[in-house]
Amino acid sequence: MARINRRQLTNLLGALGVVATLGGLAFGLPAIDRSLPAERAVPDGRPYPVGAGVTVVPPRGATVDVTGTRPGDSEGTVLFRLGPVRYAIAVRPFRGDLAAAAERLRKRIVDTTGYQVTSAQLTVGTAGGLAGLQGGYTAPGRGGRYAVFVDGGLTIEVTISGNDLDLGRSLPQIEASTRTLRRTDEPR
Numbered sequence: 001m002a003r004i005n006r007r008q009l010t011n012l013l014g015a016l017g018v019v020a021t022l023g024g025l026a027f028g029l030p031a032i033d034r035s036l037p038a039e040r041a042v043p044d045g046r047p048y049p050v051g052a053g054v055t056v057v058p059p060r061g062a063t064v065d066v067t068g069t070r071p072g073d074s075e076g077t078v079l080f081r082l083g084p085v086r087y088a089i090a091v092r093p094f095r096g097d098l099a100a101a102a103e104r105l106r107k108r109i110v111d112t113t114g115y116q117v118t119s120a121q122l123t124v125g126t127a128g129g130l131a132g133l134q135g136g137y138t139a140p141g142r143g144g145r146y147a148v149f150v151d152g153g154l155t156i157e158v159t160i161s162g163n164d165l166d167l168g169r170s171l172p173q174i175e176a177s178t179r180t181l182r183r184t185d186e187p188r
Contacts, residue, residue, distance in 0.1 A: 039063040039081060051076010052091045052154055053185030059173035062087065075154075085162035085170040087177070094155035101148045101155040102133040109146065109159075115139045128182030130156070143167050145174075151183055 004012075042048055042064050047055035051071045058064070058080050068079030068088065080087040094101055102121060109115050117137045124134040124147050132149035144161035158178050162170065 038067045039065050042080070047180070047182070047184075048078065049076070050078045050089050050091050050156075052093075053183055054089075054091045054154070054156055055180075055182055055184055056089060057177055057180040059087070059170070059177045062177075082170045082174065083162075084166050085160065085174070087170075087174050088159045089181070090157045090159075092155055092157075093153055094150060095153065096150070096155075098131070098133060098148070098150045101150045101157075102135075104155075105146055105148050105157050105159075106135070109137050109144075112139070124178075126179050126181045128180070130181055130183075132156075145171065147178055149181065154183075156181060 040063060042058045042062055044060050045057060048058050048064070049055050049071050052073065052075050054076070056078070059082050062080040062082045065079040065081055068077065070077050075090075075092045077088065077090045080089075096104075106117050110117055115137055116139075117135055119136045121133040121135045124132045126132075126149070130149040130151055132147050134145065134147040137144045137146060139161070141163060142161050143164050144159060144167070146160070147158040149156040158181075160167070160171070160174050
């Protein structure tokens, strides 16, 4: 029978330590992540950075869902929740005009199974001077609104969805929030 010397024992203990550390990371971190809420409160009345120098003042009482929020220097997304209503803003680089951006967003909406655009597009503007187009859509058990803006090589897409009752209650606050969209780093 072979004997284990001190060096082999040290190596075995070191390997067990590495395995224990990796196990802790593999199982412990996801458990901690699951225990943290995805929704976080946002300060009332303060601009929230979406990405690419675009900000918005969220509706009073909104929370930010960190699972759908990814700010960045050249693009970004933010997902707010106002009760059960979903309010998402996405900023991306774009080389086209407003009509092309609106058509692209409408196509993405109707390409989702069960979704259809329900109304003609209307013009919309923000307090910061962004001009855009807005419309509505439906899905099984849900309604929605969308708006799109193009400014300085960016498209800013807003989508709002919820059941009809909750959406009707929240829409005035969300529309007021959308009017606060602004570029903080205007191209020179």
